[in-house]
Amino acid sequence: MISKKLQEARDYEKKYLAKDNKDIRPLFHLTGTVGWINDPNGFSRYKDTYHLFYQYHPYCNHWGPMHWGHSTSEDLIKWEYQPCALAPDEDYDQDGCFSGSAIELDDGRHLLMYTSVEKRQDSDGVVRDYQQQCLAIGDGIDYEKVSSNPVISTDMIPAGNDLHDFRDPKIIKNNDTYYCFAINRHPDGSGQILVYESKDAISWKFNKVLDRSDNQVGRIWECPDYFELDDKKVLIVSPQETEGKGDNIFPGFNNFFLVGEGKEFLDFNRQAVQPIDLGPDFYAAQTILTPDGRRVMIAWMQNWETVNFGNDAHDYYSTMTIPRELKIKEGHVYQTPIKELENYRKCEVKHSCEIFEEQQLAGVSGRVIDMSFELSKVDSEKDYLFTMKLAKNDRYETRVIIDSRRKTLKLDRRNSGMRYSALSEREFPIDIVDGKLKLRVIMDRFTLEVFVNDGKQAASMKIDTDITADGITFQSDEKVNIDLIKFELSDLN
Numbered sequence: 001m002i003s004k005k006l007q008e009a010r011d012y013e014k015k016y017l018a019k020d021n022k023d024i025r026p027l028f029h030l031t032g033t034v035g036w037i038n039d040p041n042g043f044s045r046y047k048d049t050y051h052l053f054y055q056y057h058p059y060c061n062h063w064g065p066m067h068w069g070h071s072t073s074e075d076l077i078k079w080e081y082q083p084c085a086l087a088p089d090e091d092y093d094q095d096g097c098f099s100g101s102a103i104e105l106d107d108g109r110h111l112l113m114y115t116s117v118e119k120r121q122d123s124d125g126v127v128r129d130y131q132q133q134c135l136a137i138g139d140g141i142d143y144e145k146v147s148s149n150p151v152i153s154t155d156m157i158p159a160g161n162d163l164h165d166f167r168d169p170k171i172i173k174n175n176d177t178y179y180c181f182a183i184n185r186h187p188d189g190s191g192q193i194l195v196y197e198s199k200d201a202i203s204w205k206f207n208k209v210l211d212r213s214d215n216q217v218g219r220i221w222e223c224p225d226y227f228e229l230d231d232k233k234v235l236i237v238s239p240q241e242t243e244g245k246g247d248n249i250f251p252g253f254n255n256f257f258l259v260g261e262g263k264e265f266l267d268f269n270r271q272a273v274q275p276i277d278l279g280p281d282f283y284a285a286q287t288i289l290t291p292d293g294r295r296v297m298i299a300w301m302q303n304w305e306t307v308n309f310g311n312d313a314h315d316y317y318s319t320m321t322i323p324r325e326l327k328i329k330e331g332h333v334y335q336t337p338i339k340e341l342e343n344y345r346k347c348e349v350k351h352s353c354e355i356f357e358e359q360q361l362a363g364v365s366g367r368v369i370d371m372s373f374e375l376s377k378v379d380s381e382k383d384y385l386f387t388m389k390l391a392k393n394d395r396y397e398t399r400v401i402i403d404s405r406r407k408t409l410k411l412d413r414r415n416s417g418m419r420y421s422a423l424s425e426r427e428f429p430i431d432i433v434d435g436k437l438k439l440r441v442i443m444d445r446f447t448l449e450v451f452v453n454d455g456k457q458a459a460s461m462k463i464d465t466d467i468t469a470d471g472i473t474f475q476s477d478e479k480v481n482i483d484l485i486k487f488e489l490s491d492l493n
């Protein structure tokens with residue numbers, strides 16, 4: 001049964017899609033049908049198609065009562081909009097259907113597991129969120145919330161822990177058991193991951209605390225994921241209020257790979273904390289295993305700290321990242337754009353030359369590009385400060401700056417047309433050995449993603465620059481050799 005609230009959201013989407021003068025969007029980075037999106041939800045494969053849902057407020061470009069928007073794809077590059085999947089239409093989720101995940105059941109149905117939010121007044125008179133885990137089961141388009149919701153209620157939080165931060169269930173099947181990984185707040189005020197188990201995905205019991213911050217890895221953790229990558233185990237968490245540490249853990253909202261080991265499925269001994277993406281716009285990553293065995297991750301290309309600036313520039317707000325394949329080498333997780341992107345490459349342009357004064361390279365411009373290059377010193381004694389400017393015209397530019405002496409990469413969108421100062425620059429350490437560096441740059445109109453040294457590091461940044469600014473220039477204070485290959489990307493509509 002489609003509720004009135006869900007029907008309203010679907011009608012609103014239909015009306016928008018029928019409109020002629022729709023706004024210009026990224027070509028292969030997913031946005032919601034209309035309005036606001038945040039976290040990816042329910043990233044899953046169902047009946048041989050990829051499904052991606054997302055936190056969604058169709059009615060305006062700001063966060064509001066959360067629905068689940070829905071898109072499908074055959075290759076994770078070209079997306080098709082599907083009707084809104086969930087609306088906050090029950091008493092227990094009247095204040096929002098928060099983030100969650102999805103899985104195909106053995107009987108061929110698609111199960112969505114999400115967090116219901118209901119505001120209740122406590123005995124001290126304060127109104128607080130009650131967050132519980134719920135299910136909706138369907139056929140890939142229409143989903144019915146189950147009558148036993150919430151299937152994991154606040155009563156099932158182990159005694160002594162916080163009763164209000166309890167959300168973002170990730171459902172995973174291992175052998176014949178379903179597990180649900182949900183975030184919660186330990187009495188010390190920081191995040192922890194609670195694990196529940198079930199034989200039928202409907203009735204659940206508490207199993208264990210998988211890992212916790214202990215106030216070392218940010219405060220509350222959001223949006224967990226958990227998987228094996230070769231001989232390691234990876235727990236993804238998105239901590240709020242992280243303290244800055246060293247040069248590559250920035251304060252604020254973060255997203256980490258917690259890399260560890262353990263014999264049994266739920267044994268997790270954390271060995272390392274690796275920031276996933278060093279740009280200003282990356283949060284709430286979720287992964288999927290493709291049929292050919294690749295672990296692929298997608299995230300929200302945004303940061304909560306900047307969500308209330310420039311929201312009305314388009315008739316949608318926010319984008320997902322490009323899906324990224326994950327690999328692990330010597331305990332470090334590498335990420336590269338999903339290989340399916342290469343099917344859309346055309347118009348190859350190659351250059352092998354020296355860069356010194358600011359210059360354009362013939363055929364290298366545009367706002368939808370897949371470009372890779374390698375830099376090396378011309379004079380082995382001389383370090384360089386290399387600047388690439390993108391989305392450039394007389395008025396605007398976005399800079400990627402590589403400093404071979406300090407061994408850093410900086411993303412700088414101060415002059416991209418943004419009118420607020422928050423998170424306009426990000427600089428982080430990179431490996432530059434003997435002056436050599438490899439970079440891959442993916443631009444999709446309003447998004448920029450860079451992958452350093454075959455994906456050892458990645459950084460994502462949105463820009464709202466006028467689409468006509470499409471120049472690209474290169475400059476270096478000491479001569480460098482560049483070996484560059486650039487493609488346009490086509491047939492994406």
Ligand code: FRU
Pocket residue numbers: 038039055066098099115167168222223283284
């Ligand atoms: C993370 C998050 C989740 C929550 C959702 C609400 O970005 O705060 O923890 O479920 O967004 O939209």
